[in-house]
Amino acid sequence: MALIEPSQIIEALSTVLDPDLKKDLVTLGMISDVQIDEESNVSFTVELTTPACPLKEQIKQSCIEAVKSRVEGAGKIEVTMSSKVTSSCGHHHCNHDRPLKGVKNIIAVASGKGGVGKSTFAVNLAITLAKTGAKVGLIDADLYGPSIPTMFGLKDTKPEVADKNLIPLEKFGVQLMSIGFLIDPDTALIWRGPMASSAIKQFINEVEWKELDYLIFDLPPGTGDIQITLAQTVTLSGAVIVTTPQDVALADVSKAVSMFRKLNVPLLGVVENMSYYELPDGTRDYIFGHHGGEILAKAQGVAFLGSIPIDRGVREGGDSGTPYVLDHPDSATSVAIKHAAMEVARRVSIENAGHEERES
Numbered sequence: 001m002a003l004i005e006p007s008q009i010i011e012a013l014s015t016v017l018d019p020d021l022k023k024d025l026v027t028l029g030m031i032s033d034v035q036i037d038e039e040s041n042v043s044f045t046v047e048l049t050t051p052a053c054p055l056k057e058q059i060k061q062s063c064i065e066a067v068k069s070r071v072e073g074a075g076k077i078e079v080t081m082s083s084k085v086t087s088s089c090g091h092h093h094c095n096h097d098r099p100l101k102g103v104k105n106i107i108a109v110a111s112g113k114g115g116v117g118k119s120t121f122a123v124n125l126a127i128t129l130a131k132t133g134a135k136v137g138l139i140d141a142d143l144y145g146p147s148i149p150t151m152f153g154l155k156d157t158k159p160e161v162a163d164k165n166l167i168p169l170e171k172f173g174v175q176l177m178s179i180g181f182l183i184d185p186d187t188a189l190i191w192r193g194p195m196a197s198s199a200i201k202q203f204i205n206e207v208e209w210k211e212l213d214y215l216i217f218d219l220p221p222g223t224g225d226i227q228i229t230l231a232q233t234v235t236l237s238g239a240v241i242v243t244t245p246q247d248v249a250l251a252d253v254s255k256a257v258s259m260f261r262k263l264n265v266p267l268l269g270v271v272e273n274m275s276y277y278e279l280p281d282g283t284r285d286y287i288f289g290h291h292g293g294e295i296l297a298k299a300q301g302v303a304f305l306g307s308i309p310i311d312r313g314v315r316e317g318g319d320s321g322t323p324y325v326l327d328h329p330d331s332a333t334s335v336a337i338k339h340a341a342m343e344v345a346r347r348v349s350i351e352n353a354g355h356e357e358r359e360s
């Protein structure tokens with residue numbers, strides 16, 4: 001039997017395109033550790049740009065197919081899927097003097113309207129990404145109505161201070177910080193704009209995060225001082241807009257989209273929450289209207305990241321301090337949430353690749 005050379009494997013894999021980044025895996029530097037044993041069994045590693053890649057299985061299968069069909073005599077093919085999260089830094093928008101240096105990507109979860117499920121999505125996004133192996137932090141930037149302490153069951157916990165910096169709390173594999181850990185929320189309610197801005201800056205500058213792949217900011221509703229301060233203080237990888245399908249919520253999405261556009265923040269896409277209620281017989285009741293979020297995303301020229309149904313368990317998970325996707329990992333609602341979360345990670349990778357391209 002003719003011996004197989006690693007170069008043949010590389011050549012075969014150079015025909016496999018990353019569907020998002022539109023280049024082949026070899027050019028993207030994603031292939032390493034190519035090995036061939038005496039029985040012509042082949043193994044290699046594919047390093048993706050996020051462990052939360054929704055296309056992981058598809059890419060793996062394409063690699064196997066490419067080697068099978070192009071390398072004669074190849075035996076068993078073993079593919080190890082690994083990842084190294086890309087960073088929003090290194091492109092011309094990124095100001096290296098800005099804080100949060102050990103953080104590869106900062107994602108804002110925002111909405112035009114209150115009560116649409118930003119905090120719920122931010123929490124379940126953080127947990128989903130952490131579950132895939134990413135290092136994740138979550139900041140509750142809703143100074144006026146912090147909800148992360150309740151949603152993580154940490155209402156009476158206080159963070160430690162070291163060298164005048166706050167040490168984030170850690171639960172369910174996520175590093176956490178919230179104004180709710182520090183002060184009585186009633187005190188924050190009387191803060192005016194400039195006070196809120198300086199509080200958010202302190203929050204960014206004086207928290208000792210460990211290295212993070214993704215830091216998620218759960219924002220208050222609207223387009224006010226906190227959103228603007230955040231966008232001007234850190235380099236955001238992008239913003240996710242959460243909406244419900246009603247017209248009133250959708251009207252406010254456009255405002256949020258134009259604010260982020262003005263602030264030069266990439267829009268990762270729109271998540272529609274409370275999209276429908278699934279009846280026991282499996283039919284869906286579109287209580288607040290049908291596909292509004294998707295139509296709006298198209299009209300605004302931003303990606304649609306997914307629909308999340310109304311589910312009593314989601315509300316209960318928020319109130320009880322155990323995030324829903326942890327308690328019900330395999331339910332249809334969890335599948336929907338995880339899909340939207342992985343789409344967020346995917347859009348971040350695409351944004352980062354675009355920046356690298358513009359750099360070179």
Ligand SMILES: Nc1ncnc2c1ncn2[C@@H]1O[C@H](COP(=O)(O)OP(=O)(O)OP(=O)(O)O)[C@@H](O)[C@H]1O
Nearest residue numbers: 114115116117118119120221309310311314315318
């Ligand atoms: N898909 C869902 N199914 C059922 N209940 C939900 C769902 N999403 C959110 N909720 C509930 O709706 C309420 C509002 O959600 P949440 O606090 O996440 O919204 P928000 O946009 O962060 O609000 P705010 O603007 O006040 O910050 C909460 O009680 C939450 O548990």
Ligand SMILES: [Mg+2]
Nearest residue numbers: 118119142147
């Ligand atoms: Mg909230």
